[in-house]
């Protein structure tokens with residue numbers, strides 16, 4: 001029987017400095033054992049331990065007990081608290097909220113900004129809501145970026161969404177779902193190995209629909225076009241996966257980009273907020289290892305530098321094929337790990353395969 005060592009925190013607060021609300025919250029958390037970290041040791045700093053008399057017990061739970069515990073947690077509904085599950089897809093991390101009882105997000109964009117703060121909140125690249133289906137789909141997915149903006153779609157997020165639904169519905173093994181998103185119908189399928197394969201739909205190449213003010217130079221698309229950013233000329237291709245992406249393999253005249261040498265915090269915002277992108281843009285910087293192996297770093301619209309971007313990896317393979325640099329089946333290496341991407345010729349759909357993992361369960365007062 002699989003045993004998972006899980007740390008749980010039992011707290012007895014001896015510190016009078018804690019407000020009664022925080023003491024009530026912490027003791028509520030402890031009684032309900034509702035803050036546990038599967039597979040992770042919880043390290044707390046000494047001052048916090050001293051002030052709060054933390055006693056950390058390492059308890060061994062079978063995976064069945066863990067599953068029961070997570071279900072007990074997921075059934076929590078008391079008001080005034082947001083119960084969430086933290087997931088990540090290759091380090092692109094999200095706060096997932098069970099919103100199946102309403103089409104109204106349980107969290108406002110302003111609250112999402114606070115929840116995503118990595119010092120004063122839970123920490124994350126976004127908040128994702130699992131909502132009732134629309135027009136006959138199983139579910140609807142909405143997402144707020146960590147800056148509070150609402151994008152049309154999120155590739156790593158929809159893999160996490162699929163695993164979250166399977167947990168909520170107590171499903172095991174292979175399962176697929178139809179999900180309504182701002183990018184249209186998306187179909188993730190949980191594979192036997194736990195990875196998630198997603199039909200991400202068709203790429204959008206029309207400059208007008210992306211949207212970008214860059215002039216179309218290949219049919220209605222923008223392929224290997226010049227873009228001046230902060231006085232430097234770059235060569236870019238623009239692809240939408242429902243959300244806009246600007247892909248570059250390097251500056252004009254020097255297409256051998258070494259992506260680890262880039263200062264993303266400097267160059268990223270200059271692409272994101274460039275006036276040729278009226279809805280801003282995600283930007284992917286690419287290094288070509290072979291015609292089936294690419295390396296990518298990304299500056300995301302509304303989230304900044306992230307460890308992975310699923311829609312971005314899909315857009316990158318489309319751009320690489322359009323520029324004649326790659327085949328339609330590629331491994332894309334991101335800082336958080338690899339994604340397998342296929343731009344299938346038969347149906348013009350892009351397919352993405354990758355992991356999605358639970359990090360922890362939690363409750364926060366709203």
Ligand SMILES: N[C@H](CCC[C@H](N)C(=O)O)C(=O)O
Nearest residue numbers: 151154155156243309310311
């Ligand atoms: N920041 C993106 C949304 C999240 C996309 C990314 N995290 C992914 O995995 O696709 C945007 O505003 O379009």
